[in-house]
Amino acid sequence: MLSLFLVALASATLLPGGSEVWLARQWCQGEAVGLLWAVATLGNTLGSLVNVALGRYARHLAGRRWFPVSAPALARGERTYARLGRFSLLLAWLPVVGDALTVVAGLLRLPFGQATLLILAGKGARYAVVLWLAEHWLGGYCQ
Template identity: 25%
Template sequence: MLFDSGYFALFLASFLAATVIPFSSEALLSGMLATNYNLYWCLGLATLGNWLGGMSSYGLGWLGKIQWIEKYLKIKHSQINKTQKRIKGKELWVAFFCWLPGVGDVIAVILGLLKVNIVWVSIGMFIGKLLRYIVWALITLEAINWFQ
């Protein structure tokens, strides 16, 4: 069951959706649930793929240099320091919002650029992405029941 190409496609789509590549995995998740794929395997693989994709965006940011923010985005060093201080102690909660469409990938890259603690980022990001897929799956299953 795990090696079914549908599950691999969901994992891959979820991974890509969490990178800077514009892609949506929710439609595939809904389609798989509508065709009776296992809910728990779908949730687990979608979350894992999306989390790994988000962590790869964080890793790309980590490879960058703060000087690049100053040089290319024209953001002053004092503003960068202020942002780092603002995030300090809230790393988990900031990373939680990496699930947001459009801006979530940017948040992950910025967290990496600012060298925010990887443990808090990975935990917060995982929780946010898991909850997003749970909510999406519940909405999908309710819609399926409603149309039957």
């Protein structure tokens, strides 16, 4: 289970990874479905929260000449994201795009509790689907 947690955590950060394959592998080994779901969801959510924290840290760099976003653009982005963008975190499980969404959530200072709940919901749903697919498509292939 520790390996699943670590793979899921790393997969959600800017590091590459394939937590779905690892999850299906452990499912094939007969691990408890509920525990697999919880460990993968927790690890992947924590990995995304690392990205949110990195975005929050990067915010203090705003205003420097080399920072890629101007202060007015950042303020506009913050207002728009607060209204509409927070629900994009339900898609934080998407490859590549999900990492960017979580960093932007931190950069634009989405409240940490909201970010956590939205990321958790999206990732939990994704892993539930992966486990359902494993049960219905891989069941006969596991040894």
